[in-house]
Amino acid sequence: MNNTQEDKHYPAVMAFMNNSPALVNNEKIQQFSKDVAQAEVEFLSLLASCDKSAEELKLIDQRLTQLKTNRSLAIQQGDECRISWKDAIKLNLGVLGQESKELRAKVTESEEVAFEIDELIKHAESERGEVLVYAAREITAAKAARMSLLRACANLEFEKLFVVFGAVISRAAEIKRANAIAEYYLQGTHKFYTQTEADVSEIINYEFMSRVNGINFDVASNLHAESEAIKMCHRKIPATSEMSELLKSPIRLAKEIKQIEGK
Numbered sequence: 001m002n003n004t005q006e007d008k009h010y011p012a013v014m015a016f017m018n019n020s021p022a023l024v025n026n027e028k029i030q031q032f033s034k035d036v037a038q039a040e041v042e043f044l045s046l047l048a049s050c051d052k053s054a055e056e057l058k059l060i061d062q063r064l065t066q067l068k069t070n071r072s073l074a075i076q077q078g079d080e081c082r083i084s085w086k087d088a089i090k091l092n093l094g095v096l097g098q099e100s101k102e103l104r105a106k107v108t109e110s111e112e113v114a115f116e117i118d119e120l121i122k123h124a125e126s127e128r129g130e131v132l133v134y135a136a137r138e139i140t141a142a143k144a145a146r147m148s149l150l151r152a153c154a155n156l157e158f159e160k161l162f163v164v165f166g167a168v169i170s171r172a173a174e175i176k177r178a179n180a181i182a183e184y185y186l187q188g189t190h191k192f193y194t195q196t197e198a199d200v201s202e203i204i205n206y207e208f209m210s211r212v213n214g215i216n217f218d219v220a221s222n223l224h225a226e227s228e229a230i231k232m233c234h235r236k237i238p239a240t241s242e243m244s245e246l247l248k249s250p251i252r253l254a255k256e257i258k259q260i261e262g263k
Helices: 010-019 027-091 098-172 178-189 197-213 219-236 241-248 250-262
Strands: none
Touching (some): 027 098
Protein backbone atom coordinates (compact mmCIF):
# COMPACT_ATOMS: atom_id res chain seq x y z
CA MET A 1 0.00 0.00 0.00
CA ASN A 2 1.32 3.43 -0.90
CA ASN A 3 2.03 5.78 1.96
CA THR A 4 -0.05 8.95 1.49
CA GLN A 5 -1.03 11.74 3.83
CA GLU A 6 -4.63 10.50 3.67
CA ASP A 7 -3.61 7.18 5.18
CA LYS A 8 -3.03 8.98 8.47
CA HIS A 9 -6.65 10.01 8.75
CA TYR A 10 -9.43 7.98 10.26
CA PRO A 11 -11.90 8.13 7.28
CA ALA A 12 -9.24 6.75 4.94
CA VAL A 13 -8.46 3.96 7.37
CA MET A 14 -12.14 3.14 7.74
CA ALA A 15 -12.52 3.09 3.96
CA PHE A 16 -9.65 0.61 3.78
CA MET A 17 -11.20 -1.50 6.52
CA ASN A 18 -14.66 -1.49 4.97
CA ASN A 19 -13.30 -2.45 1.54
CA SER A 20 -10.98 -5.15 2.80
CA PRO A 21 -11.97 -8.67 1.65
CA ALA A 22 -10.65 -9.95 4.97
CA LEU A 23 -13.40 -7.94 6.67
CA VAL A 24 -16.23 -8.56 4.22
CA ASN A 25 -15.69 -12.33 4.39
CA ASN A 26 -14.99 -12.52 8.11
CA GLU A 27 -17.74 -14.53 9.84
CA LYS A 28 -17.08 -13.01 13.27
CA ILE A 29 -17.44 -9.49 11.89
CA GLN A 30 -20.64 -10.41 10.05
CA GLN A 31 -22.04 -11.78 13.32
CA PHE A 32 -20.95 -8.68 15.24
CA SER A 33 -22.68 -6.50 12.62
CA LYS A 34 -25.91 -8.44 13.24
CA ASP A 35 -25.45 -8.07 17.01
CA VAL A 36 -25.04 -4.31 16.64
CA ALA A 37 -28.18 -4.04 14.49
CA GLN A 38 -30.21 -6.14 16.95
CA ALA A 39 -28.94 -4.18 19.97
CA GLU A 40 -29.74 -0.90 18.24
CA VAL A 41 -33.33 -1.97 17.45
CA GLU A 42 -33.86 -3.07 21.06
CA PHE A 43 -32.40 0.15 22.44
CA LEU A 44 -34.47 2.43 20.17
CA SER A 45 -37.63 0.46 20.96
CA LEU A 46 -37.06 0.86 24.70
CA LEU A 47 -36.34 4.56 24.28
CA ALA A 48 -39.64 5.01 22.42
CA SER A 49 -41.42 3.12 25.19
CA CYS A 50 -39.78 5.34 27.83
CA ASP A 51 -40.95 8.42 25.93
CA LYS A 52 -44.49 7.03 25.89
CA SER A 53 -44.39 6.41 29.66
CA ALA A 54 -43.10 9.94 30.22
CA GLU A 55 -46.03 11.32 28.19
CA GLU A 56 -48.49 9.20 30.21
CA LEU A 57 -47.02 10.54 33.46
CA LYS A 58 -47.34 14.09 32.17
CA LEU A 59 -51.05 13.60 31.39
CA ILE A 60 -51.71 11.95 34.77
CA ASP A 61 -49.95 14.80 36.58
CA GLN A 62 -52.08 17.33 34.70
CA ARG A 63 -55.23 15.41 35.69
CA LEU A 64 -54.11 15.22 39.32
CA THR A 65 -53.44 18.96 39.42
CA GLN A 66 -56.94 19.70 38.10
CA LEU A 67 -58.58 17.23 40.52
CA LYS A 68 -56.78 18.72 43.51
CA THR A 69 -57.83 22.21 42.41
CA ASN A 70 -61.45 21.08 42.11
CA ARG A 71 -61.26 19.42 45.52
CA SER A 72 -59.94 22.62 47.12
CA LEU A 73 -62.77 24.61 45.53
CA ALA A 74 -65.39 22.10 46.75
CA ILE A 75 -64.02 22.18 50.31
CA GLN A 76 -63.86 25.98 50.24
CA GLN A 77 -67.46 26.16 49.03
CA GLY A 78 -68.55 23.67 51.71
CA ASP A 79 -66.79 25.65 54.45
CA GLU A 80 -68.46 28.86 53.32
CA CYS A 81 -71.89 27.18 53.26
CA ARG A 82 -71.28 25.65 56.69
CA ILE A 83 -70.53 29.08 58.20
CA SER A 84 -73.61 30.58 56.56
CA TRP A 85 -75.72 27.63 57.73
CA LYS A 86 -74.60 28.05 61.35
CA ASP A 87 -75.29 31.77 61.15
CA ALA A 88 -78.78 31.03 59.78
CA ILE A 89 -79.48 28.64 62.67
CA LYS A 90 -78.52 31.32 65.18
CA LEU A 91 -80.69 33.90 63.45
CA ASN A 92 -83.64 31.46 63.43
CA LEU A 93 -83.08 30.73 67.12
CA GLY A 94 -82.56 27.03 66.45
CA VAL A 95 -85.53 26.67 64.14
CA LEU A 96 -84.41 25.30 60.73
CA GLY A 97 -85.92 27.64 58.22
CA GLN A 98 -85.90 27.22 54.44
CA GLU A 99 -82.62 29.14 54.03
CA SER A 100 -80.79 27.01 56.58
CA LYS A 101 -82.12 23.81 54.93
CA GLU A 102 -80.77 24.92 51.57
CA LEU A 103 -77.41 25.82 53.07
CA ARG A 104 -77.21 22.44 54.84
CA ALA A 105 -77.92 20.71 51.54
CA LYS A 106 -75.11 22.65 49.88
CA VAL A 107 -72.72 21.64 52.68
CA THR A 108 -73.65 17.98 52.18
CA GLU A 109 -73.29 18.31 48.41
CA SER A 110 -69.84 19.89 48.77
CA GLU A 111 -68.74 17.08 51.11
CA GLU A 112 -69.95 14.46 48.62
CA VAL A 113 -68.16 16.18 45.73
CA ALA A 114 -64.96 16.39 47.78
CA PHE A 115 -65.27 12.67 48.63
CA GLU A 116 -65.78 11.74 44.97
CA ILE A 117 -62.77 13.83 43.96
CA ASP A 118 -60.72 12.14 46.71
CA GLU A 119 -61.54 8.77 45.15
CA LEU A 120 -60.52 10.03 41.70
CA ILE A 121 -57.27 11.38 43.13
CA LYS A 122 -56.51 8.01 44.80
CA HIS A 123 -57.17 6.22 41.51
CA ALA A 124 -54.98 8.66 39.53
CA GLU A 125 -52.16 8.39 42.08
CA SER A 126 -52.37 4.59 41.93
CA GLU A 127 -52.27 4.74 38.13
CA ARG A 128 -49.30 7.11 38.32
CA GLY A 129 -47.48 4.71 40.64
CA GLU A 130 -48.01 1.83 38.21
CA VAL A 131 -46.70 3.90 35.29
CA LEU A 132 -43.70 4.98 37.38
CA VAL A 133 -42.81 1.38 38.21
CA TYR A 134 -43.21 0.38 34.55
CA ALA A 135 -41.16 3.39 33.40
CA ALA A 136 -38.41 2.60 35.92
CA ARG A 137 -38.15 -0.93 34.53
CA GLU A 138 -38.04 0.42 30.97
CA ILE A 139 -35.36 2.95 31.85
CA THR A 140 -33.27 0.22 33.50
CA ALA A 141 -33.76 -2.00 30.46
CA ALA A 142 -32.88 0.88 28.13
CA LYS A 143 -29.65 1.51 30.05
CA ALA A 144 -28.77 -2.18 29.78
CA ALA A 145 -29.63 -2.13 26.05
CA ARG A 146 -27.44 0.95 25.56
CA MET A 147 -24.57 -0.85 27.29
CA SER A 148 -25.10 -3.87 25.02
CA LEU A 149 -25.10 -1.59 21.99
CA LEU A 150 -21.86 0.08 23.12
CA ARG A 151 -20.23 -3.27 23.65
CA ALA A 152 -21.46 -4.62 20.32
CA CYS A 153 -20.13 -1.52 18.53
CA ALA A 154 -16.82 -1.73 20.37
CA ASN A 155 -16.48 -5.42 19.55
CA LEU A 156 -17.27 -4.74 15.90
CA GLU A 157 -14.68 -1.96 15.61
CA PHE A 158 -11.99 -3.96 17.38
CA GLU A 159 -12.66 -7.04 15.29
CA LYS A 160 -12.21 -4.87 12.18
CA LEU A 161 -9.05 -3.32 13.56
CA PHE A 162 -7.40 -6.59 14.51
CA VAL A 163 -8.28 -8.34 11.26
CA VAL A 164 -6.77 -5.39 9.37
CA PHE A 165 -3.55 -5.63 11.37
CA GLY A 166 -3.33 -9.32 10.62
CA ALA A 167 -4.04 -8.73 6.92
CA VAL A 168 -1.50 -5.88 6.61
CA ILE A 169 1.22 -7.88 8.34
CA SER A 170 0.52 -10.88 6.12
CA ARG A 171 0.66 -8.85 2.91
CA ALA A 172 3.67 -6.73 3.85
CA ALA A 173 5.83 -9.68 4.78
CA GLU A 174 5.07 -13.38 4.74
CA ILE A 175 5.56 -13.78 8.47
CA LYS A 176 4.97 -17.26 9.81
CA ARG A 177 3.44 -15.85 12.97
CA ALA A 178 0.96 -13.50 11.29
CA ASN A 179 -2.05 -15.77 11.78
CA ALA A 180 -1.13 -16.57 15.37
CA ILE A 181 -0.69 -12.89 16.19
CA ALA A 182 -3.98 -11.95 14.54
CA GLU A 183 -5.74 -14.72 16.46
CA TYR A 184 -4.14 -13.41 19.68
CA TYR A 185 -5.67 -10.01 18.97
CA LEU A 186 -9.08 -11.48 18.19
CA GLN A 187 -9.17 -13.57 21.36
CA GLY A 188 -8.12 -10.54 23.36
CA THR A 189 -11.08 -8.42 22.30
CA HIS A 190 -13.51 -10.62 24.19
CA LYS A 191 -11.80 -9.83 27.51
CA PHE A 192 -12.22 -6.06 27.21
CA TYR A 193 -15.86 -5.81 28.14
CA THR A 194 -16.29 -6.58 31.82
CA GLN A 195 -15.91 -2.91 32.61
CA THR A 196 -18.15 0.11 33.10
CA GLU A 197 -19.82 2.09 30.36
CA ALA A 198 -17.25 4.86 30.82
CA ASP A 199 -14.43 2.36 30.31
CA VAL A 200 -16.04 1.06 27.13
CA SER A 201 -16.40 4.61 25.81
CA GLU A 202 -12.76 5.26 26.65
CA ILE A 203 -11.71 2.13 24.77
CA ILE A 204 -13.69 3.15 21.70
CA ASN A 205 -12.64 6.81 21.71
CA TYR A 206 -9.02 6.60 22.86
CA GLU A 207 -7.67 3.15 22.19
CA PHE A 208 -9.26 2.74 18.77
CA MET A 209 -9.58 6.21 17.27
CA SER A 210 -6.31 7.78 18.38
CA ARG A 211 -4.23 4.69 17.60
CA VAL A 212 -5.67 4.16 14.13
CA ASN A 213 -5.29 7.85 13.28
CA GLY A 214 -1.55 7.68 13.81
CA ILE A 215 -0.84 4.47 11.88
CA ASN A 216 0.26 4.44 8.22
CA PHE A 217 -0.70 1.27 6.40
CA ASP A 218 2.38 0.94 4.23
CA VAL A 219 5.21 -1.56 4.19
CA ALA A 220 7.65 0.74 5.98
CA SER A 221 5.40 1.22 9.01
CA ASN A 222 4.06 -2.30 9.48
CA LEU A 223 6.44 -3.08 12.32
CA HIS A 224 5.29 0.06 14.11
CA ALA A 225 1.65 -0.84 13.46
CA GLU A 226 2.13 -4.31 14.87
CA SER A 227 3.95 -3.18 18.00
CA GLU A 228 1.31 -0.49 18.60
CA ALA A 229 -1.46 -3.06 18.24
CA ILE A 230 0.21 -5.46 20.64
CA LYS A 231 0.85 -2.70 23.19
CA MET A 232 -2.78 -1.64 22.89
CA CYS A 233 -3.90 -5.16 23.75
CA HIS A 234 -1.29 -5.56 26.43
CA ARG A 235 -2.54 -2.57 28.42
CA LYS A 236 -5.89 -4.27 28.92
CA ILE A 237 -5.14 -7.98 28.57
CA PRO A 238 -2.63 -10.27 30.32
CA ALA A 239 -0.36 -11.56 27.55
CA THR A 240 1.23 -14.99 27.28
CA SER A 241 4.76 -15.31 28.66
CA GLU A 242 6.24 -15.38 25.15
CA MET A 243 4.35 -12.28 24.09
CA SER A 244 5.21 -10.56 27.37
CA GLU A 245 8.91 -11.01 26.68
CA LEU A 246 8.51 -9.53 23.20
CA LEU A 247 6.44 -6.67 24.54
CA LYS A 248 9.20 -5.66 26.94
CA SER A 249 11.37 -4.73 23.97
CA PRO A 250 9.80 -3.38 20.75
CA ILE A 251 13.31 -3.38 19.24
CA ARG A 252 13.64 -7.09 19.93
CA LEU A 253 10.21 -7.64 18.40
CA ALA A 254 11.21 -5.71 15.28
CA LYS A 255 14.49 -7.65 14.97
CA GLU A 256 12.70 -10.98 15.34
CA ILE A 257 10.17 -10.10 12.65
CA LYS A 258 12.94 -8.92 10.31
CA GLN A 259 14.80 -12.17 10.98
CA ILE A 260 11.69 -14.16 10.04
CA GLU A 261 11.31 -12.05 6.89
CA GLY A 262 14.85 -12.89 5.89
CA LYS A 263 14.29 -16.65 6.11
